[in-house]
Amino acid sequence: xxxxxxxxxxxxxxxxxxxxxxxxxxxxxxxxxxxxxxxxxxxxxxxxxxxxxxxxxxxxxxxxxxxxxxxxxxxxxxxxxxxxxxxxxxxxxxxxxxxxxxxxxxxxxxxxxxxxxxxxxxxxxxxxxxxxxxxxxxxxxxxxxxxxxxxxxxxxxxxxxxxxxxxxxxxxxxxxxxxxxxxxxxxxxxxxxxxxxxxxxxxxxxxxxxxxxxxxxxxxxxxxxxxxxxxxxxxxxxxxxxxxxxxxxxxxxxxxxxxxxxxxxxxxxxxxxxxxxxxxxxxxxxxxxxxxxxxxxxxxxxxxxxxxxxxxxxxxxxxxxxxxxxxxxxxxxxxxxxxxxxxxxxxxxxxxxxxxxxxxxxxxxxxxxxxxxxxxxxxxxxxxxxxxxxxxxxxxxxxxxxxxxxxxxxxxxxxxxxxxxxxxxxxxxxxxxxxxxxxxxxxxxxxxxxxxxxxxxxxxxxxxxxxxxxxxxxxxxxxxxxxxxxxxxxxxxxxxxxxxxxxxxxxxxxxxxxxxxxxxxxxxxxxxxxxxxxxxxxxxxxxxxxxxxxxxxxxxxxxxxxxxxxxxxxxxxxxxxxxxxxxxxxxxxxxxxxxxxxxxxxxxxxxxxxxxxxxxxxxxxxxxxxxxxxxxxxxxxxxxxxxxxxxxxxxxxxxxxxxxxxxxxxxxxxxxxxxxxxxxxxxxxxxxxxxxxxxxxxxxxxxxxxxxxxxxxxxxxx
Amino acid sequence: xxxxxxxxxxxxxxxxxxxxxxxxxxxxxxxxxxxxxxxxxxxxxxxxxxxxxxxxxxxxxxxxxxxxxxxxxxxxxxxxxxxxxxxxxxxxxxxxxxxxxxxxxxxxxxxxxxxxxxxxxxxxxxxxx
Numbered sequence: 001x002x003x004x005x006x007x008x009x010x011x012x013x014x015x016x017x018x019x020x021x022x023x024x025x026x027x028x029x030x031x032x033x034x035x036x037x038x039x040x041x042x043x044x045x046x047x048x049x050x051x052x053x054x055x056x057x058x059x060x061x062x063x064x065x066x067x068x069x070x071x072x073x074x075x076x077x078x079x080x081x082x083x084x085x086x087x088x089x090x091x092x093x094x095x096x097x098x099x100x101x102x103x104x105x106x107x108x109x110x111x112x113x114x115x116x117x118x119x120x121x122x123x124x125x126x127x128x129x130x131x132x133x134x135x136x137x138x139x140x141x142x143x144x145x146x147x148x149x150x151x152x153x154x155x156x157x158x159x160x161x162x163x164x165x166x167x168x169x170x171x172x173x174x175x176x177x178x179x180x181x182x183x184x185x186x187x188x189x190x191x192x193x194x195x196x197x198x199x200x201x202x203x204x205x206x207x208x209x210x211x212x213x214x215x216x217x218x219x220x221x222x223x224x225x226x227x228x229x230x231x232x233x234x235x236x237x238x239x240x241x242x243x244x245x246x247x248x249x250x251x252x253x254x255x256x257x258x259x260x261x262x263x264x265x266x267x268x269x270x271x272x273x274x275x276x277x278x279x280x281x282x283x284x285x286x287x288x289x290x291x292x293x294x295x296x297x298x299x300x301x302x303x304x305x306x307x308x309x310x311x312x313x314x315x316x317x318x319x320x321x322x323x324x325x326x327x328x329x330x331x332x333x334x335x336x337x338x339x340x341x342x343x344x345x346x347x348x349x350x351x352x353x354x355x356x357x358x359x360x361x362x363x364x365x366x367x368x369x370x371x372x373x374x375x376x377x378x379x380x381x382x383x384x385x386x387x388x389x390x391x392x393x394x395x396x397x398x399x400x401x402x403x404x405x406x407x408x409x410x411x412x413x414x415x416x417x418x419x420x421x422x423x424x425x426x427x428x429x430x431x432x433x434x435x436x437x438x439x440x441x442x443x444x445x446x447x448x449x450x451x452x453x454x455x456x457x458x459x460x461x462x463x464x465x466x467x468x469x470x471x472x473x474x475x476x477x478x479x480x481x482x483x484x485x486x487x488x489x490x491x492x493x494x495x496x497x498x499x500x501x502x503x504x505x506x507x508x509x510x511x512x513x514x515x516x517x518x519x520x521x522x523x524x525x526x527x528x529x530x531x532x533x534x535x536x537x538x539x540x541x542x543x544x545x546x547x548x549x550x551x552x553x554x555x556x557x558x559x560x561x562x563x564x565x566x567x568x569x570x571x572x573x574x575x576x577x578x579x580x581x582x583x584x585x586x587x588x589x590x591x592x593x594x595x596x597x598x599x600x601x602x603x604x605x606x607x608x609x610x611x612x613x614x615x616x617x618x619x620x621x622x623x624x625x626x627x628x629x630x631x632x633x634x635x636x637x638x639x640x641x642x643x644x645x646x647x648x649x650x651x652x653x654x655x656x657x658x659x660x661x662x663x664x665x666x667x668x669x670x671x672x673x674x675x676x677x678x679x680x681x682x683x684x685x686x687x688x689x690x691x692x693x694x695x696x697x698x699x700x701x702x703x704x705x706x707x708x709x710x711x712x713x714x715x716x717x718x
Numbered sequence: 719x720x721x722x723x724x725x726x727x728x729x730x731x732x733x734x735x736x737x738x739x740x741x742x743x744x745x746x747x748x749x750x751x752x753x754x755x756x757x758x759x760x761x762x763x764x765x766x767x768x769x770x771x772x773x774x775x776x777x778x779x780x781x782x783x784x785x786x787x788x789x790x791x792x793x794x795x796x797x798x799x800x801x802x803x804x805x806x807x808x809x810x811x812x813x814x815x816x817x818x819x820x821x822x823x824x825x826x827x828x829x830x831x832x833x834x835x836x837x838x839x840x841x842x843x844x845x846x847x
Contacts, residue, residue, distance in 0.1 A: 093802040187781065213782050249801025249822070258818035261803055265816065268807020329780040335802030337778070 005161035016041035021130030026088030037138030056087035058546035061104025085133035090549020091124035094264030097551030099333020107226035108202035110483035114226030119332030120208030140236035150244030160238035172209035194229030197394035200445035201453025204229030255588030284317035286366035303406035311379035364388035370488035371402020377429030403485035524570035543600035719790025723844035735832035753826035769826035775805035
């Protein structure tokens with residue numbers, strides 16, 4: 001039914017005016033705080049000490065969240081905050097990938113602080129309203145829209161019409177139409193929303209919109225991991241809308257715009273010249289990874305059992321080159337010529353409430369194709385577009401959903417669960433119809449969909465306690481850590497990626513430590529020492545993007561033509577130099593590669609201590625399910641027997657002759673788990689942590705964050 | 719559609735074209751503020767670089783700030799431009815310009831001033847489809 005109240009602006013419940021503030025050297029030095037329980041809205045100055053130590057983005061998010069919560073705070077406690085923060089470089093229009101926002105909150109899945117990065121226009125437009133961060137605390141009584149009007153310097157809390165559609169593909173269009181003054185004004189509006197499934201599951205996402213002036217449609221980018229959309233809907237926020245017109249390239253008031261322009265043009269030219277020969281992101285986006293991962297036995301198939309499948313190329317770049325609506329700028333912020341955010345026009349929906357409708361929809365990314373596709377034994381690209389459409393509009397994280405669905409399918413195939421338990425859903429590998437029904441149930445808030453929407457950590461417990469499942473086996477095949485589902489890479493043969501997943505602060509997500517490509521495909525870290533050093537350097541280097549407001553893709557999904565001739569090709573040294581120069585050019589502060597890592601290390605260790613404060617964070621939480629490390633079942637072992645036998649013989653010093661498969665699995669497991677623990681020892685030491693993964697007081701002092709409340713947390717573990 | 723065509727072999731490197739261009743575009747004498755660039759090559763001949771109005775930049779612009787006017791000349795709408803310089807990096811002949819004192823990219827507007835200033839006929843206006 002069409003919304004009858006969606007043509008006129010909703011009723012204002014509260015209004016707040018703020019002083020305009022122009023940015024200076026990339027900063028506004030203030031944040032906007034909204035409390036939905038008390039309706040307090042205020043502008044908070046950001047202290048110099050906070051700016052110096054936490055820089056922006058994820059750093060600001062973590063600091064505000066730390067100050068807002070206690071060790072007892074749950075994701076749905078009123079004091080839990082949802083913070084959306086940018087960073088000093090965020091919003092520049094010249095250098096590709098500068099439109100990111102960082103969302104920080106206590107995760108419904110992990111109970112820990114989670115950070116999730118997202119594109120779209122909200123972050124820059126909000127920043128240009130004169131704020132470095134948005135804090136939302138408390139809970140509204142009924143659904144509200146928070147509207148930040150940067151043109152008239154007002155924040156209003158408005159009552160969302162009861163019949164306004166919650167699903168993001170509709171809501172983003174409705175609100176863009178409603179808050180824009182004209183067609184030309186739509187580019188100045190961005191909507192943050194979460195669809196109906198965020199209300200019934202723990203892995204709800206946030207959709208950040210941006211208006212595509214050529215296609216005259218809203219596109220959506222997702223803060224996918226950790227359930228940030230679930231928190232938004234728990235606070236009864238229907239949407240956050242920002243409006244800011246007059247976007248230009250100098251709104252950050254940078255110290256040295258000339259350098260920024262020169263660096264920007266240099267990278268645009270590099271993308272123009274090299275992208276087609278390298279990743280071809282401008283045509284294939286991240287879908288090209290399906291082909292690359294499948295070719296190297298790294299693509300998850302049937303709940304991470306296998307790494308390749310003959311049908312997998314159907315989900316790869318050639319299929320999507322034909323499906324995508326190409327030829328128009330596909331960057332998710334101005335100036336991103338890497339342009340990986342491809343979409344499909346006139347896509348006909350086959351299931352659910354929008355069945356029969358033709359929609360404009362964002363295309364699936366690699367993680368969705370691998371998670372909801374190959375990992376669930378589904379290889380139909382058209383089907384995956386629909387799964388992706390519904391996940392996005394319902395606000396479901398395609399990674400957690402895909403990995404959970406894959407886990408359930410394996411449990412079903414092995415008889416751990418059955419039709420009675422699933423309410424009739426035949427959750428077999430390859431059954432796309434069942435996958436879609438599970439998703440629609442999550443949206444309707446009914447049936448087994450709601451059970452599945454609690455995530456693997458809770459499903460394992462349920463299956464053991466209620467249905468008598470073998471606990472050890474579920475711990476081996478349930479691909480989650482700290483409560484978060486694994487992203488979509490087979491890490492069995494990459495010790496570096498195992499530890500990358502294992503030690504990641506928020507749980508097993510690759511953004512902190514995407515080492516598999518350089519380890520397994522480019523072979524850029526052959527020795528044990530190389531891996532340990534990589535596990536020190538890359539999490540810090542990659543964290544830096546999240547504190548300054550940048551996307552990581554233009555770092556190494558495009559490279560200078562002579563990158564392979566450099567001393568350290570894995571680091572893409574020329575691009576690192578670009579970033580060092582960019583930071584100074586925006587902020588005017590002297591900067592270096594060393595200071596870059598130092599900034600990150602501070603935030604990284606702070607987040608680590610935050611994990612300890614919230615009850616996880618010691619070494620035991622860094623141990624992955626064995627399937628991430630090696631073959632759990634006879635079938636898995638037999639499928640790569642030659643490889644595993646060879647490793648037993650050559651690496652573990654065990655002669656596999658005459659051994660049963662079960663014995664070989666145990667011998668290999670012993671060897672691989674020892675390797676993993678050995679690597680953890682070295683990594684912790686390299687990071688300045690104790691063997692129990694605790695940052696030492698000396699380390700915190702060295703980083704300048706040995707604040708009393710931090711030391712107090714750490715002391716309990718030393 | 720008219721564009722500035724060149725016969726580099728006739729160029730003497732006098733820079734009269736650049737002076738004329740800077741004057742028309744910015745009322746300036748700074749020869750960095752020109753849409754046409756003449757540069758001496760190692761062999762003593764000259765390279766003449768100026769927009770050929772091919773229009774590839776039109777499609778790369780994220781905000782539809784670049785369009786072809788009725789005369790066929792590719793123009794930048796300064797009100798719409800967000801200064802991303804994607805057009806500059808993606809120009810096949812690198813004829814989109816920037817200058818630290820100029821807000822946003824700029825380019826040849828096919829006014830012909832440079833061709834009128836050229837004493838040797840090394841540049842001239844040419845009609846193309």
